[in-house]
Amino acid sequence: MSVAFALIAGLTVASAVAAMTLRNLVHCALALTVTFAGLGAFYLQLDAQFVGFAQILVYIGAVAILIVFAILLTRGSEPPMQPVFSSTWAVGTVIAVVVFGVLAGMILSSKAVPHEIPPVRAATVRQIGDQLMTKYILPLEVVGLLLTAALIGAVIIAMQDKQTK
Amino acid sequence: MAETLDQLFVRLKEQLVSLLPATRQPLGSALISVAAIILVFAGLFAITTVLERKGLGRIQNRYGPNRVGPYGILQPLADMLKTIVKEDIVPHTADKVVHFLAPLVLVAPVFLALAVVPVGRNMVAMDIDAGVLFFFAVGAATELSVFMAGWSSRNKYSLLGAMRAIAQMISYEVPLILSAVSVIMMVGSLSTVRIVEAQAGYSAWLPDWHVFTPWGLAGFILFMISATAESNRSPFDLPEGESEIIAGYYLEYSGFKFALFFLGEYIGMFAVSGLAITLFLGGWHAPLPFLAWIPSYVWFFGKLLALIAGFIWVRGTLPRLRMDQLMNFAWKFMLPIALINVATAGVWHFMDPGFARWMVCSLLVVGPYVALGRALFAGRKLSWRMYSYAD
Numbered sequence: 313m314s315v316a317f318a319l320i321a322g323l324t325v326a327s328a329v330a331a332m333t334l335r336n337l338v339h340c341a342l343a344l345t346v347t348f349a350g351l352g353a354f355y356l357q358l359d360a361q362f363v364g365f366a367q368i369l370v371y372i373g374a375v376a377i378l379i380v381f382a383i384l385l386t387r388g389s390e391p392p393m394q395p396v397f398s399s400t401w402a403v404g405t406v407i408a409v410v411v412f413g414v415l416a417g418m419i420l421s422s423k424a425v426p427h428e429i430p431p432v433r434a435a436t437v438r439q440i441g442d443q444l445m446t447k448y449i450l451p452l453e454v455v456g457l458l459l460t461a462a463l464i465g466a467v468i469i470a471m472q473d474k475q476t477k
Numbered sequence: 478m479a480e481t482l483d484q485l486f487v488r489l490k491e492q493l494v495s496l497l498p499a500t501r502q503p504l505g506s507a508l509i510s511v512a513a514i515i516l517v518f519a520g521l522f523a524i525t526t527v528l529e530r531k532g533l534g535r536i537q538n539r540y541g542p543n544r545v546g547p548y549g550i551l552q553p554l555a556d557m558l559k560t561i562v563k564e565d566i567v568p569h570t571a572d573k574v575v576h577f578l579a580p581l582v583l584v585a586p587v588f589l590a591l592a593v594v595p596v597g598r599n600m601v602a603m604d605i606d607a608g609v610l611f612f613f614a615v616g617a618a619t620e621l622s623v624f625m626a627g628w629s630s631r632n633k634y635s636l637l638g639a640m641r642a643i644a645q646m647i648s649y650e651v652p653l654i655l656s657a658v659s660v661i662m663m664v665g666s667l668s669t670v671r672i673v674e675a676q677a678g679y680s681a682w683l684p685d686w687h688v689f690t691p692w693g694l695a696g697f698i699l700f701m702i703s704a705t706a707e708s709n710r711s712p713f714d715l716p717e718g719e720s721e722i723i724a725g726y727y728l729e730y731s732g733f734k735f736a737l738f739f740l741g742e743y744i745g746m747f748a749v750s751g752l753a754i755t756l757f758l759g760g761w762h763a764p765l766p767f768l769a770w771i772p773s774y775v776w777f778f779g780k781l782l783a784l785i786a787g788f789i790w791v792r793g794t795l796p797r798l799r800m801d802q803l804m805n806f807a808w809k810f811m812l813p814i815a816l817i818n819v820a821t822a823g824v825w826h827f828m829d830p831g832f833a834r835w836m837v838c839s840l841l842v843v844g845p846y847v848a849l850g851r852a853l854f855a856g857r858k859l860s861w862r863m864y865s866y867a868d
Contacts, residue, residue, distance in 0.1 A: 338628060342575065345621060352614075361607045365614040373617025373650075377643060380624055384636075437607050437667050 316357060324350030337383045345376040362437050479770040486513075486774070487599045510602040514591050521781075522743045523553035529789045536793035560736035568631060568729050575629035580730070580737035582622035586615040587745040593669050594751035597761045597774035601670055608669040609661060612752055613654055616707075619745065620646050623716075623726050626738070630729035638725025641800065642716035645706055648807035649713075653703035655815035656696040659822035660687055660756045669752075673760030686759035691838040692821040695846075697757040699815050701787075704749040706807070708742060710788060712795040715803060750784040751777075809853060817845045 327346035334340045348371035355364035398404065444452050481488075490509050497505040527542060527550060534541025542549035567576055593608040595601040605611060620643055627639020661667055664675045678685045687693035706713040716725040727738040754760060758780050761773035798806070821841040828834040 339575075342621075342625070361605060362610065365607050365610040368614040369610070369617050372621060373614070374647075377620055377624065377647065380621075380628075381643075384628075437610070438665070 320350055320353045320357065324354070338380065341376065341379045341383060344379065345372055348372055348376065362440050479772075483598055483772045483774075485772070486597070507602075510592075514602060515588060517596075518588070518591060518744055518747055519740070521747060521778075522740055523557070525743060525785055526556065526739075527552045528785075529792075532786070532789045533793050536790075557736070560733050563732040565732040565734060566729075570631040571729065572629035572631070575625050576729075577734075579622050579626035579629060580734045580741065582625060583619055583741035584737050584744070586618040586622075587741050587748055589615045590748040591744070591751065594748065594755060595669055595673050595760055596751070596777045597772065600761075600774060604668065604670045607667045609657060609667045609672070609752070609756075612669075612748070613650075613657075616745075616749075617650075619741070622741075626730070627726035630726075632729050634722040634724075635726050635728050637722050638716045638718070638728065641718075641722075642709060642726060645709070645713060645716065645803060645807075648804060649703040649706035649811070652699050652807065652811040652815040653707060655812070655819060656699040656703065657752075657756055659692055659696050659819050662819070662822050663687070663826060669755050669760075673755055673762070676759040677762055679766055682765075684759055684762060684764050686757065686762070686764075688757040688759075690825060691835065691842045692818050692825055693757055695814065695818045695821070695842045697753065699811060699818065700753050700757065701784075702811065704746075704753060705788065705791065706803075707749060708746040710742075710746065711792040712798050713803065714797060715800060718797065746785070746788065747781065750781055750788075753784065754780045805853075810849060813849060814845060817841065 324347055327343045327350065330343035331340045331347060334343060349368065352364045352367040352371070355361075355367055490506070490513075493509055494502050494506045530552070531541040531549070542552040545551040545555045567573060590612050592602040593605065593611050603611075623642045623646070624639050627635045627637075627642070630636075660672060664672045666672065666675075676684070676686050683689045688697045709716050718725060722728075727735060730738060754777060761777040763769045763771060763773075763776055821838050824841060825834060825838050828837065
């Protein structure tokens, strides 16, 4: 475990915790953005340049902005009065830790998971593009169709709203 | 001789790095590149501010700054002193931490974006495989800084300005990236260095720059319009809109934080112009073969200054768009043209070189432009507008 990994991991986990515990929703969204950036940094540290930059472009450039807009458009920016923690947080934590422990134990003892880390092969953007356009063309097109449908649906919802006025 | 002059700065850096012990050399090399980028582009920012004010003054029939130094050329020094000395006022209700972080989140990514722009032969800070993607990825972070500034100020005008800015930046990011896609398709690489290399050489009397092809010309124009909108400059300066929302998202900033916003905006403009030069204007290549003895970095910065002059000229001549015009233009005109342009680049790739290819691709560019323009203007009464106040 290198120093860079420790730094990125610490930052990612700390900002994720902050995103859950902060009182002001906009602060939570900004903390979540730091988590996204930390994940992007992880991909870059693993030499996955394309995935890392795509993560930053999509999550920081689009998803974070979307979250922030949603917060501002749906409710007041004043922090809530009631506590952010549910009253049963202790029980919830215990259940979460137990579930995590069971899953981790099962995965570690499973024979299906290779325990030796395979040698890293740095994939260039060209290789990713070739694979996407040949072997994975169907999933790519399906995702494209899904996104187009979502886009048209959003436009239709917005248009109906305008006509009823 | 020309070779020595061309590689002067590269050699200088190699000399400096070789003075360090071997284990420190990668770090030293990186630090020297970073220092060079910050110094050169911050200096260019200082020169551009005074040139812009002088140029706008000329366009508007006035002198512009002419008090500090000969012809007002030392004005940036006075401005710098003023912004450093001024009091830094933070509103009482502002969100202090976010308010403080916003200018930093703006300035750091725009300098990062400059790292992948090749400013000369062998002169690029990072030659990475996904260079263009890196550029757009770090550029995305600036939108967040605009939101942070607008929201944390607790000012209605700031928030309005931030909302306008983000809506505009998201809308124009689509044609910006799509017009870059055609170049990436033709070169077959996301690396900025490969893209510049692909534009070396000359055919007939024209250099092999992408701008001298039908799809490249259309792409370049789309890219520059989107770049103007991305850097919030006139005629797309609604987020600032002095007459409506005072100054938009940086209304509540004073002193050096305001200067940082100003710096970030200009460095962003240089970065996106640098990318336009890399993608369409042949990077650091000379326009004619017999001019190749002039050092490569001179060509790059010459082209950069020419593009900046274009930005200043546009700012001095065009009025500001309305919000609905802005959105209609982005989604109904720029986006379809950019998509058709990507297809045009494909046609260009698969046709044999010659006159027929030029004709077909030019038709594919001009036809949709005329048709779409006619369709969007259909049903609108357009006539000369008469102004009576200047009689």
